Amino acid sequence: MNGPGFQQDAKDANPYFALTDEFNQDRIRTILTSGQACVYYRLAFQSKDGDWLMNLDQGDMDHVLSVLSSHGARFRVGSVPLSVKWHDGGWSSHLEFSRGSERLRTDFVGRPPRIADGRLMAMWREIHRAAAPVTDILDLIQIKKTQREKDWPIIGSLSARLQDPKDVLLHSTSPTRLLAFAADHPELLEELARQRPLLLATTSGSADVVRREIMTERMAAMDADRHRMRIYAHAMRDWQQAWKAFAPTVTAMPTLEANQFLEEQAHGILPTHPQ
């Protein structure tokens, strides 16, 4: 393959690392993210599934589907087609297959939550210079700001890896570290507080005060994620009903054929860009 990849021992141990290199044969089409990215960074073993950022290109999506088809993958019931039309609107696709006694689940998203368009484009440019096709720590912090409790300790661990004072002040969830960096870099506070108002609390010098602000910030982020998810959940109600009717047919279809079927069915039922 061309471009960044994984060491052979990592691919031998972790099937999702090996799959990533299969997806990225010839060129980068996917970037490993979420739980397996945390494995890559040696933070935690949190997920037995694989998640990837998917390039918004139908040819790249079809290549990924071909790889999955070669493994005998099937769409999970309820999944959205792996199609630029829907992924451009923030939807995700979910497939799975068995390898011996292992069940491998593969999830794809073209527009990850909380990543702005400009940053997404930069991410796909920068990945060619990375050691491996894995979401970088700053982007992973944003992606992990979900409503799930279990993601927040991971954010703490990710932000603890940051060294640049600006990055630390914008993303750390450690009161003691924030207080220390704020004291060492007072010149950054005014500018960065416009992006992260809780930094103003560091002027109190109190870890308890900063901790309370961190919790408030976290609750707001969780609420925002819930709100986003509600929009998608509402938009896919008819799609879920439709799946109940065609599930036996689709789950028996080869991957590429199933994707085409799902795309045909989704027209008129599943909004491409929910609002």
Next chain:
Amino acid sequence: MGSFPPTRSEAVDDEFQSAENNDLPNLSEEEFWSLWKSWFAQAQRLNDLDQHVFSHGTMLVEPGFEHLEPEVLHGIL
């Protein structure tokens, strides 16, 4: 299947850096992947329980298995 190392969602300070507490970054390649393979094998043993469950995203469960939603919401599945 719970996380490994165990997470402490209530903590918001450096103390909860579970990876550091379990020294994952400092394991040799061989030790790290051996530990991962062991965890992954254990996690796979619970596949029957979460067969129709989504780990994240818009759906909690596959359509037709909505009766499992309360168990997912309460962290049982």
